[in-house]
Amino acid sequence: MNIRFLETFVTLAQLESFRATARALHATPAAISLRIRSLEDELKTELVDRSTAAFRLTPAGQSLLLLAKNVVDAALALREAAVREVEVGGKLRLGVIETVVHSWLAHYVTHLNATFPHIEVDLTVDSSSVLQRRLLSGELDIAIRLEGIDSTQIVSSAIASYPVRWIAKRGMLSPRAHDLALRVLKRPVLTFGRGTAPQVALQSIVHMLARQAGMPTEQIRITCSPSVAAIVQLVRDGYGVAGIPSLIVSDALQSGEFVELPLRPMPPPIVVSLCLPVNASPMVRAAADAAHVACSDYCMPMRKELIEAL
Template sequence: MVELRSLEIFYWTASLCSFRKAAERMNTSQPAVSQRVAALEEAFGVRLFERRARSVVLTPEGRELMAYAERFLRLRTEMMAAVAGPGIMRGVLRLGVSETIVHTWLMRFIARMSQTYPGVNVDIAVDISPNMRDALLNRDLDLAFLVGPITMPSLVNLPLCSVSLAWIAAPSLALGPGEVTLEELTRFPLITYPKNTNPYVQLRELLAQSNLPPPRLHSNASLSTIVRMAREGLGIGVIPPEVVRHDLEAGRLRILDAAPRLPDIAFTATYPNAPDCGLAARAAHLACDVAAAPDWRQ
């Protein structure tokens, strides 16, 4: 009798092309993975993998078994979603998060996860969206709240929320109370997200179309650092107002009345389209509920 655990180990070995990576994913040892695969090969009387120096690849028989393994694992996920209560869920959710979400509603999501799924631990990695996309594709993350959607058939995207970008500066900067032109803005350094992100690219394109002298454009992977630089009067931050709400209320920063507008940043809850995505899918839908609440913008 072929055990579901063996099929799961086989699936991850095939998906990751490595006994070592499958062992890490399944929280077991590499010899245990090798033994499970060897037992499957003995049970079916065929070789399932071609062993190479640093990887393994499926044989034709292995590819055929892979289709059945996916169906078994998806059926188990559907069964758990249909029958099992939230309290029965166990495991670790490897979550990637954009720092914009950290500064808005992430703590509410963590609180809801703790209440709804007390048996689940959440490991959080804060990173930029391109890095999180790669981590999802490499199966190093189970779920990510990132700038999306990512249009790949191997990933599922759920709309989360969108935030607007604004020109935000310290009151000490010599800018009038009325409307500020792009020419006036570019007299100061502009500080925004890293170079390989959508906000930076959109800002750079806006500036390129203006026919103005190129301004000093500072990119930073740390949103907290961008906020502090703007607060210290070192430049104008091009960031969402939601992340500096308290600074705006306290008068440490202000939103400039500037005509140039940039597109909103749309975030998605994105996870691999995998047979065992049940926990990630549940967490993604819970995140959508949290993000839909209007009070985190106030």
């Protein structure tokens, strides 16, 4: 069985879009569709319900998704174990976006140190655009950033999909208000750096909500920041409402400091990709496989929530 096709199926189930999956895996939607068709032929069952315009897995697809993910994880673990048979060590120049720092980075570094104790991590935290430039120039070995890199020199693979929610300080707005959209739009809307995929998607949604509410778009205030810490602090100060992954503020949500607003539509999930050179060394490839395993372990509760919502 082609593991690549299983990886495509898992990514498609996470993103719920052939087009988004194609972007994440740097393929065409037609290629993604062909992989899914090939997998369905091999399994002799339909995985995606094509009778409706909205993306939906078939009952068989839902029941097989977790098994497919387990196979993908097992394949990564197998490659990781094979590499461990050879001494793996050296300096790993790792670049990550801040969203990763606020979620599964510590889990990854801990896993990496335990699995490959002779790898020394040299960490860089920066924006996706800077990480891309530094990876292409040879200054980094791995870049974990928003979406993949379209280059023949780079191999990109989707490593995580973060559901995005509308987050506000408790008490700032009533979630039950009948005019919730208008109340949100009267506040600054916080999002990631200008020009990034999350910012562009959120801006489109905000403008649509404004038209529906009869609010002039020039009155909308969108505050962009590449810093997750800055966005979270502005929410904490009651400055505005943020469209960010709930995963990075899970502690504040659990404590009741922040709340999720039931505003629809929700912004699309943020796709995080792992990028490395096509000619990467065995050490770098081992570290990349370890990242997939560590991220999968960390995000498993979130993935189960997505599967239950399908």
